[in-house]
Amino acid sequence: MTPVHARRARRLAQVFNALIGRRALGAAVAATLAAALPAAAQTAPPKRVVATFTVLADMAQNVAGTAALVESLTKPGAEIHDYEPTPLDVVRAQAADLVLWNGMGLERWFERFFSRVNNVRSAVLTEGVAPIGIGEGPYRNQPNPHAWMSPSIALVYVENIRKALAALDPPNAAVYAANAAAYAAQIRAVDARLKERLAALPADRRVLATCEGAFSYLTRDYAMREAYLWPINAEDEGTPRQVRALIDTVRRSRVPVVFCESTVNDRPIRQVAREAGVRYGGALYVDSLTGPDGPAPTYLKLLETNADIILRGFFGNQATR
Numbered sequence: 001m002t003p004v005h006a007r008r009a010r011r012l013a014q015v016f017n018a019l020i021g022r023r024a025l026g027a028a029v030a031a032t033l034a035a036a037l038p039a040a041a042q043t044a045p046p047k048r049v050v051a052t053f054t055v056l057a058d059m060a061q062n063v064a065g066t067a068a069l070v071e072s073l074t075k076p077g078a079e080i081h082d083y084e085p086t087p088l089d090v091v092r093a094q095a096a097d098l099v100l101w102n103g104m105g106l107e108r109w110f111e112r113f114f115s116r117v118n119n120v121r122s123a124v125l126t127e128g129v130a131p132i133g134i135g136e137g138p139y140r141n142q143p144n145p146h147a148w149m150s151p152s153i154a155l156v157y158v159e160n161i162r163k164a165l166a167a168l169d170p171p172n173a174a175v176y177a178a179n180a181a182a183y184a185a186q187i188r189a190v191d192a193r194l195k196e197r198l199a200a201l202p203a204d205r206r207v208l209a210t211c212e213g214a215f216s217y218l219t220r221d222y223a224m225r226e227a228y229l230w231p232i233n234a235e236d237e238g239t240p241r242q243v244r245a246l247i248d249t250v251r252r253s254r255v256p257v258v259f260c261e262s263t264v265n266d267r268p269i270r271q272v273a274r275e276a277g278v279r280y281g282g283a284l285y286v287d288s289l290t291g292p293d294g295p296a297p298t299y300l301k302l303l304e305t306n307a308d309i310i311l312r313g314f315f316g317n318q319a320t321r
């Protein structure tokens with residue numbers, strides 16, 4: 001009997017388990033595979049972690065490394081504020097050892113969803129983050145949930161993920177700590193690069209004008225101001241009043257460019273660009289990663305890609321690198 005055979009059997013069972021999302025059947029397959037292969041020394045299979053959206057899943061996978069399997073409930077490109085979980089999502093969460101979510105009101109569907117899941121741990125990744133309030137609209141004064149858009153706050157997320165994984169899986173605590181430290185170093189490096197690159201924006205026009213008010217944390221970090229059509233993805237997106245107000249702001253602040261987000265309709269912001277006579281700079285990535293072939297397949301790439309898009313919007317192609 002070789003440990004390699006045993007590992008392969010467990011790995012196949014995990015993959016099967018992940019595909020069908022049902023622990024009981026996965027266990028049956030594991031037993032069958034184990035019977036077909038020589039008996040193995042018992043070691044625990046990797047823990048299974050489910051995150052509510054792709055950004056959190058990517059962060060968690062970086063901390064987990066190969067010691068735990070991480071998947072996202074929502075797909076790349078999905079709308080995440082008002083996502084409607086499917087029965088299969090409940091099954092996937094129920095089969096997980098740990099569910100990670102953002103909190104601060106981001107996932108308006110989460111608490112109802114999670115009430116249908118029994119005896120699974122969860123961790124809220126904004127624990128300990130000092131929130132910026134939402135400035136207007138029906139969610140006024142509630143926390144703006146897009147805290148991961150600040151790389152320095154992302155370090156808090158990473159630490160919360162590390163703590164949750166270590167509590168779940170103490171034998172691998174040192175692995176998670178090492179992975180978290182390495183990933184935190186990468187985040188700090190990207191943060192430093194973004195500070196340097198975005199310093200090039202003109203002092204009197206450092207306004208990031210977008211569709212959703214999702215950049216409060218990012219603009220605070222990089223000494224910019226924020227303008228948007230609607231404060232947070234909800235019912236009212238791109239009303240005539242919101243369009244008029246942003247056109248006024250864009251004219252007043254003499255911003256040369258406006259942006260949108262990849263997960264929402266860009267028609268109203270294009271109208272702003274047309275009527276204010278400024279460029280439409282394209283979609284930034286906030287609430288969702290892209291697939292592996294897109295421009296924002298990981299959280300770190302999301303940050304770098306957004307900086308590229310912002311700089312290109314302000315200066316044209318010569319300013320990006």
Ligand SMILES: [Zn+2]
Pocket residue numbers: 081146212214233286287
């Ligand atoms: Zn959002």
